[in-house]
Amino acid sequence: MSTARAVPDAGSPEPAQDSVADIRRLLAADFARVLRQTTGGKPTPRLRRLMHLTLPAMQVAILHRTAHLLYGRGWRRSAALVADLSLRLTGASLHPGSRIGPGLFVPHPARVAFCAQAGLDLVLLPGTLVGPRNWIPLDRPITADVPRLGDGVVVGAHAAVQGAVAIGDGATIGIGVCTLRDVPTGTVTMLAQRQLRSTRPASEEGHAA
Helix, strand or coil, X not given: CCHHHHCCCCCCCCCCCCCXXXXXXXXXXXXXXXXXXXXXXXXXXXXXXXXXXXXXXXXXXXXXXXXXXXXXXXXXXXXXXXXXXXXXXXXXXXXXCCCXXXXXXXXXXXXXXXXXXXXXXXXXXXXXXXXXXXXXXXXXXXXXXXXXXXCCCEECCCCXXXXXXXXXXXXXECCCCEECCCECCCCEECCCCCCXXXXXXXXXXXXXX
16 A cells, blocks of 8 residues: 555645544554554453553553544544643643554653654654644644655654655654655665764773773
């Protein structure tokens, strides 16, 4: 599935109005993803499965899907309140207008900020920033200059994706990388390794050795 199909039409930043049934299907996919990631796909007793609903990753998903439903129905102030509750409870701030496909996974939501469009199986690691150059308040409509992420994208810890960029399917934004340009499908972006040099004179280094 291409990036263009994984996210809404670029000419229409407003998300389509989801029904309650749509939200339930999205949450079921989010829950399945959380179970898969935390149990390795092994059979799990029913009670233990239900306990996964209390994990931060599921709290982020539940609160965002709820806020997005309210946003799509025009109740933006209420949606902003739910999004703010998510920030206070989990540490993750997801704009209610952000349309995210099924399988959302935010394992450690501390300092996660997201204002964009994304396909299925999105992974956001701690400290990530994904959004336009000028951040949009939670009660304001989302604009067309937000990043657009394809399916299976992973945004690494303390990484940033800013501006009207397109991130292809299966791409990984590495730890600490700031992306301001489009990233092709299946690409892994990484920080260049820096060579460390000593500032001490060679004579001192030899004496220390």
